[in-house]
Amino acid sequence: xxxxxxxxxxxxPDLSAASAHYRDALGANVSAxxxxxxxxxxxxxxxxxxxxxxxxHPFGERSPIQGFLDKNPGGGMHHVCFxxxxxxxxxxxxxxEGKRVVGDGEPKIGAHGKPVLFLHPKDFSGTLIELEEx
Numbered sequence: 001x002x003x004x005x006x007x008x009x010x011x012x013p014d015l016s017a018a019s020a021h022y023r024d025a026l027g028a029n030v031s032a033x034x035x036x037x038x039x040x041x042x043x044x045x046x047x048x049x050x051x052x053x054x055x056x057h058p059f060g061e062r063s064p065i066q067g068f069l070d071k072n073p074g075g076g077m078h079h080v081c082f083x084x085x086x087x088x089x090x091x092x093x094x095x096x097e098g099k100r101v102v103g104d105g106e107p108k109i110g111a112h113g114k115p116v117l118f119l120h121p122k123d124f125s126g127t128l129i130e131l132e133e134x
Contacts, residue, residue: 006081007052015057022046079128087115087133099123
C-alpha cells in the first residue's frame with residue numbers, strides 16, 4: 001500500500017526562525033510560506049533530494065497545531081506522510097482492519113494539491129500518519 005515517504009512534519013513555534021535554520025545554517029532549499037486555512041496551518045517545505053521536511057505553524061484560532069505547541073512549546077515532530085496510489089482504497093482497507101481515520105474520514109486537499117487524510121496515532125505506535133494520494 002505505501003510507496004514512499006513524502007515528508008516528515010515538524011511543528012514549530014516560529015516559522016521564520018525555523019525556515020532560516022534550514023536555509024541558512026543547513027543550506028537547504030526552503031519554500032515560501034503557504035497558508036492552508038482549511039487545515040489550520042501555515043506550511044513551509046524544506047526540499048531534500050529524496051523527501052521533504054514540512055514545517056508547520058498555527059494558522060487561525062482553531063489550529064490543531066496550536067494545541068500541539070501548547071503541549072510542546074519548543075516544537076517537535078508532528079507526523080510522517082506516506083504516499084499511496086489510491087487513498088480511498090487505503091482508507092477502506094485500514095478501516096476494515098479497525099484502524100481509525102482522523103476527522104470525518106473523507107480525504108481533504110493538502111498542501112501539494114492532492115488528497116490527504118490522517119490516521120490516529122494510537123493505532124500506529126504513537127505516530128500520527130498522513131496518507132497522500134499520488
